[in-house]
Amino acid sequence: MSKWVSLALATTLVLSLAACGSNSGSKDNKGSANSGSANATDKPAEKTPDKKITITFQNIYPDPTDPKNQIMKKLVDQYHADHPNITIELDSLNTDQQKLKLKTQAASKEVPDITIVNPAAQMKPFVDAKLFAPLNDMLDQNGLGATFQEGLLDWYSFDGNTYAVPDGNNIAVVYYNKELFEQAGVKVPTTFEEMLEVVKTLKSKGITPIAIGEKDSWTGSFLFMNMVLRTNGGPGFLQDVVDKKKTFEDPAFTEAVDAFESLVAAGAFQEGATSFDYNAGENLFKTGKSAMYFMGTWATGGIETSSVNGKVGVFKFPTINGKGDPNEFMLAPGSAFAISADSEHLQETKDFLNYFMLNFPKETFEAKGAVGIGQVVDGDFKAAGYSDMAMEVLGLFKEVKGGDLAFDNTMNPGTAQVHLNSIQNLFVQKKDASEVAKEHQTAYEDNNK
Amino acid sequence: MNVLKVSRFTIVAFILPCTLIYFGIVFVPILVSLYSGLLDWNGIGQSSFIGFENFRNLFFHDPVFWPAVRRTLMFAVFSMAEIPIALMVAIFLRRYIRKPNFLVSSYFMPVILSVVIIGQLWKTIYNPAAMGGMLNQMLETVGLESWTRSWLTEPAVAMFALYFVALWQYLGYHTLIQFTGISNIPSEIYEAARIDGADGFKADRYITFPMIIPIFKISIVLAFIGSLQAFDMVMVMTGGGPAHATDVISTHMYNMSFLSMKYGYGSSIAAFLVILCLIATVIINFIFSSLEKRFS
Numbered sequence: 235m236s237k238w239v240s241l242a243l244a245t246t247l248v249l250s251l252a253a254c255g256s257n258s259g260s261k262d263n264k265g266s267a268n269s270g271s272a273n274a275t276d277k278p279a280e281k282t283p284d285k286k287i288t289i290t291f292q293n294i295y296p297d298p299t300d301p302k303n304q305i306m307k308k309l310v311d312q313y314h315a316d317h318p319n320i321t322i323e324l325d326s327l328n329t330d331q332q333k334l335k336l337k338t339q340a341a342s343k344e345v346p347d348i349t350i351v352n353p354a355a356q357m358k359p360f361v362d363a364k365l366f367a368p369l370n371d372m373l374d375q376n377g378l379g380a381t382f383q384e385g386l387l388d389w390y391s392f393d394g395n396t397y398a399v400p401d402g403n404n405i406a407v408v409y410y411n412k413e414l415f416e417q418a419g420v421k422v423p424t425t426f427e428e429m430l431e432v433v434k435t436l437k438s439k440g441i442t443p444i445a446i447g448e449k450d451s452w453t454g455s456f457l458f459m460n461m462v463l464r465t466n467g468g469p470g471f472l473q474d475v476v477d478k479k480k481t482f483e484d485p486a487f488t489e490a491v492d493a494f495e496s497l498v499a500a501g502a503f504q505e506g507a508t509s510f511d512y513n514a515g516e517n518l519f520k521t522g523k524s525a526m527y528f529m530g531t532w533a534t535g536g537i538e539t540s541s542v543n544g545k546v547g548v549f550k551f552p553t554i555n556g557k558g559d560p561n562e563f564m565l566a567p568g569s570a571f572a573i574s575a576d577s578e579h580l581q582e583t584k585d586f587l588n589y590f591m592l593n594f595p596k597e598t599f600e601a602k603g604a605v606g607i608g609q610v611v612d613g614d615f616k617a618a619g620y621s622d623m624a625m626e627v628l629g630l631f632k633e634v635k636g637g638d639l640a641f642d643n644t645m646n647p648g649t650a651q652v653h654l655n656s657i658q659n660l661f662v663q664k665k666d667a668s669e670v671a672k673e674h675q676t677a678y679e680d681n682n683k
Numbered sequence: 684m685n686v687l688k689v690s691r692f693t694i695v696a697f698i699l700p701c702t703l704i705y706f707g708i709v710f711v712p713i714l715v716s717l718y719s720g721l722l723d724w725n726g727i728g729q730s731s732f733i734g735f736e737n738f739r740n741l742f743f744h745d746p747v748f749w750p751a752v753r754r755t756l757m758f759a760v761f762s763m764a765e766i767p768i769a770l771m772v773a774i775f776l777r778r779y780i781r782k783p784n785f786l787v788s789s790y791f792m793p794v795i796l797s798v799v800i801i802g803q804l805w806k807t808i809y810n811p812a813a814m815g816g817m818l819n820q821m822l823e824t825v826g827l828e829s830w831t832r833s834w835l836t837e838p839a840v841a842m843f844a845l846y847f848v849a850l851w852q853y854l855g856y857h858t859l860i861q862f863t864g865i866s867n868i869p870s871e872i873y874e875a876a877r878i879d880g881a882d883g884f885k886a887d888r889y890i891t892f893p894m895i896i897p898i899f900k901i902s903i904v905l906a907f908i909g910s911l912q913a914f915d916m917v918m919v920m921t922g923g924g925p926a927h928a929t930d931v932i933s934t935h936m937y938n939m940s941f942l943s944m945k946y947g948y949g950s951s952i953a954a955f956l957v958i959l960c961l962i963a964t965v966i967i968n969f970i971f972s973s974l975e976k977r978f979s
Binding site for chain 1: 810813836928
């Protein structure tokens with residue numbers, strides 16, 4: 235048995251010895267990574283037009299039944315036919331996997347030619363690390379830039395350069411099941427106080443009032459930030475915190491916490507909400523087991539193809555204590571395509587993405603997936619056979635008077651994680667609003683030293 | 684060493700490739716992560732060397748870390764407490780069942796199932812009764828409504844719900860190990876003991892227990908190290924939530940490295956975990972070598 239002990243001791247010894255040498259080792263690593271990227275940027279210069287080229291296209295459309303997956307494949311096939319020397323290699327992952335994979339790839343400076351990022355604060359670390367190529371020239375090419383909704387590209391621009399182009403631009407709404415509302419004899423609420431009453435009535439009739447997939451903690455945060463948008467009397471609360479005009483201990487924030495807690499206390503969410511992931515939460519609504527569902531308008535397509543299609547309406551999140559404007563929404567500029575700065579075939583990649591985005595609106599419109607895309611679509615939705623709910627959602631888009639981005643798109647990841655956990659905690663534990671505020675403020679200060 | 688009658692050179696030549704690979708995939712990453720633990724680095728951009736600042740924050744300012752360590756150690760304690768039970772099961776199987784192999788293999792089944800499947804399975808079992816949760820429905824059927832709860836989302840019970848699943852999954856594993864150990868004890872010893880009047884539990888006390896100690900130790904080490912690294916099951920079932928209530932060291936490390944994008948900080952947690960594993964192994968070995976000396 236002493237063999238084991240001596241083995242363990244020897245291991246620790248080796249560890250401690252080698253630890254002294256590790257410093258120089260990783261310096262070497264860094265050097266080689268740099269020289270690697272220098273080589274990569276030299277390469278496009280020596281390319282020949284007919285050389286076989288492979289472009290890696292990392293994306294988040296892995297589901298073959300999703301219209302976006304079909305559109306992507308169609309456009310890629312088309313491009314292959316037009317450009318025989320170019321191969322587009324698809325790397326389709328679901329959102330979480332893609333986020334993780336990209337971070338791992340970024341750490342070793344091996345970003346795929348085309349990848350997916352989220353707007354504003356979430357993509358900033360990548361831009362700061364100079365991993366993405368500026369796409370200004372690509373946007374000028376064939377007038378691509380003009381196809382995007384006005385101001386949308388700002389969320390993806392830093393210091394005058396645009397680094398990514400989004401596939402969507404959504405707002406947060408409340409979907410509701412008309413049949414269940416009728417069954418409980420309630421009407422669409424126009425104030426938060428009415429909403430609480432609706433929740434209580436639904437609950438007493440044995441209907442789950444609101445479905446939420448709170449295991450993915452951003453869902454609760456998204457709803458909570460909509461409440462802050464109301465109690466703050468308008469957008470810009472988080473920006474004010476960043477600009478040091480306000481702190482999280484501002485009454486607007488604590489009032490939102492109180493409102494949120496009253497919703498939880500009224501039994502608004504399904505039992506065990508924090509163990510439901512996004513899909514499981516959404517399925518509750520899609521199978522008619524819950525009466526309301528707060529989500530970004532990207533959910534429209536999924537609800538249309540579910541069993542509750544035809545029974546669903548949408549309404550704007552109501553005012554709280556008479557504060558806020560229902561026409562201000564949580565804005566969700568979509569995930570976006572970015573191009574690696576170290577791409578071996580930068581120009582070809584830009585050409586492909588240009589082609590892809592130019593054809594994206596037309597194709598999605600035909601596939602009935604154009605609700606909430608980030609580009610201007612020509613065409614009559616009604617005539618094309620879009621559902622009443624889709625038309626209702628499109629109607630809401632026209633009434634948008636601004637709003638806020640999600641928390642993790644505004645704050646750095648460190649602060650965002652504390653926030654997400656703090657809100658998730660409200661689902662299971664009652665906590666004083668001032669304590670929640672303090673927790674946020676401490677996290678914000680810790681992460682912005 | 685020379686019983687094999689080969690030169691030292693041959694021995695070196697044959698073990699070198701494995702040694703190199705082993706160092707490359709075990710020690711080099713450990714060292715790199717130890718070093719990253721000294722950096723202020725988001726995993727993407729520039730890093731700066733900050734010495735032991737990460738460790739200082741980890742030990743003194745992180746409200747999640749110590750509870751996570753406590754849960755991890757509890758996990759280890761529970762898994763180790765399970766092993767005597769596995770031993771009892773193994774002894775009973777050996778003694779009272781004529782063809783025990785089938786049962787042992789059945790008990791082993793959960794181990795070869797993917798953790799994701801197990802997690803999903805138990806998630807459904809733990810669900811609220813309204814969502815088809817089997818456990819709560821059973822409690823209601825037998826009139827224990829007051830015992831029903833949402834097992835995975837109440838901070839006070841969620842972690843125990845997770846412990847239970849891990850224990851359930853690995854009972855068969857340890858039973859198999861113990862069972863093999865018992866089967867390897869020569870039957871002549873038992874026969875001789877029977878002649879001397881030692882049967883049943885007396886035989887266990889004086890023959891099985893002392894002779895199984897080395898096997899028992901393997902189980903203990905495996906259970907301990909395994910539970911220190913517990914990650915997949917927690918991730919699948921609760922993701923460390925609600926609000927950190929089920930975070931263990933490794934999920935905290937994951938959250939910090941990949942979600943909060945504090946790669947350096949996450950690495951310092953990883954370093955802590957490595958060191959914890961090493962210390963634990965040394966301690967367990969120490970305890971067992973003294974135990975063995977006492978019994979043999």
